[in-house]
Amino acid sequence: MRCEFPALQQPSIFLILLVMIKTEKIKVKTAGNCDIVNITEQVSKAIGQSDITNGTVTLFNVGSTAGITTTEYEPGLVNYDIAAAFEKIAPRNARYEHEKTWHDDNGHSHVRASVLGPSLSVPVIDGQMTLGTWQQIILVDFDTRPRTRTIICQIIGE
Ligand code: ZN
Numbered sequence: 001m002r003c004e005f006p007a008l009q010q011p012s013i014f015l016i017l018l019v020m021i022k023t024e025k026i027k028v029k030t031a032g033n034c035d036i037v038n039i040t041e042q043v044s045k046a047i048g049q050s051d052i053t054n055g056t057v058t059l060f061n062v063g064s065t066a067g068i069t070t071t072e073y074e075p076g077l078v079n080y081d082i083a084a085a086f087e088k089i090a091p092r093n094a095r096y097e098h099e100k101t102w103h104d105d106n107g108h109s110h111v112r113a114s115v116l117g118p119s120l121s122v123p124v125i126d127g128q129m130t131l132g133t134w135q136q137i138i139l140v141d142f143d144t145r146p147r148t149r150t151i152i153c154q155i156i157g158e
Helices: 040-049 075-089 097-102 107-116
Strands: 020-030 035-038 055-061 066-071 119-125 136-141 147-157
Touching (some): 020 035, 020 040, 020 136, 040 136, 055 066, 066 075, 066 107, 066 147, 097 107, 136 147
Antiparallel strands (some): 035 136, 055 147, 066 136
16 A cells, blocks of 8 residues: 655655553642642542553643743641742842732732743653652742642643
């Protein structure tokens, strides 16, 4: 049988990829002001409910005042150290041009979220994320008020 695609007419080896994509939305309520939420369970559950056992999970926070990373989810880091580090990077009471634009109070929130970044990719092997024993996935909400966050959780693989 002749193949319709010219590039595939020459080689005698055909590579067949059966890639699946599963997209979920994870919703979390936060208190704002550097509130850190452990979302590892929800991401694990989404992977478990997909039929994908090997690939990558990508997480993306929708919105420009929160970010996603990993940490050891213990009280020192979660309640003090991470917030203290971001207070040095973008102090709450510094002057922000952004606040002149919109007359709001969250210039530092936007700067912190940009520094942290909105997304994270984690390899998935044999149905499990390749996280370390003390490594959890966290959403850090830098906004100045409580928010309900939407995190896109997209699993790509086989
Ligand atoms: Zn703003």
